[in-house]
Amino acid sequence: MAGRLLTDLMNRSPHDFRPISALWSRNKVDFWAAVATLVGVLVLDVLAGLMIGVLVSLAGLMSRAVRPRIVWLGKDSNSGLFRNRKEDGVDATEGISVVHFGAELFFANVGTFRDSVLDEVDERRPRAVVIDAEAITDIDTTAADEVVKLVDELASRDVTVVFARLQDPARAVLVSGGLEMNDRDFGRVELAVEALTNP
Numbered sequence: 001m002a003g004r005l006l007t008d009l010m011n012r013s014p015h016d017f018r019p020i021s022a023l024w025s026r027n028k029v030d031f032w033a034a035v036a037t038l039v040g041v042l043v044l045d046v047l048a049g050l051m052i053g054v055l056v057s058l059a060g061l062m063s064r065a066v067r068p069r070i071v072w073l074g075k076d077s078n079s080g081l082f083r084n085r086k087e088d089g090v091d092a093t094e095g096i097s098v099v100h101f102g103a104e105l106f107f108a109n110v111g112t113f114r115d116s117v118l119d120e121v122d123e124r125r126p127r128a129v130v131i132d133a134e135a136i137t138d139i140d141t142t143a144a145d146e147v148v149k150l151v152d153e154l155a156s157r158d159v160t161v162v163f164a165r166l167q168d169p170a171r172a173v174l175v176s177g178g179l180e181m182n183d184r185d186f187g188r189v190e191l192a193v194e195a196l197t198n199p
Contacts, residue, residue: 034053037049069100070101070116072098073098075090093197096128096129098132098189101132104135105138105140106143110142117154129160130189132164139174151179161184162195163181163184163192165187
């Protein structure tokens, strides 16, 4: 991103900052990486500026990985699809909490995931939690161990945990970590909720 932006700027008028200002509304991390790159090039040199931009971009990526987007879902009364339950026309499913975790699970973010699930269970007291795992393309062994512990802890509180849209690599790591996937693995969120609603 930083290199492409620098090339674009060099081909424009020196007073044309539209590419950078356009980033502000699209992605704040890319905006700050572009600003850091530009300042680095002007104050130091091209290579140093590019390195600064790369480091800012990497810091942004790590921040997003460590604090991924966690969205609690509800059923849209019009479409029947599961969407962010904070949106208008979306209702939380009675007795079932559905969470979408928007990143791979690994040692640095599994604590955030665990805390979010436990907070939800403490607040809403569901009988089941559906993990919409479409974005969880992989899980490291530390995170897998924590997920297994979380499933066991919730089971001791009479809360069932199931997965929807779980990717094969993530499934393999969970199974190798000792998680029994029978009756816990569904192809779609709707199927998981239906099975839990009509056991």
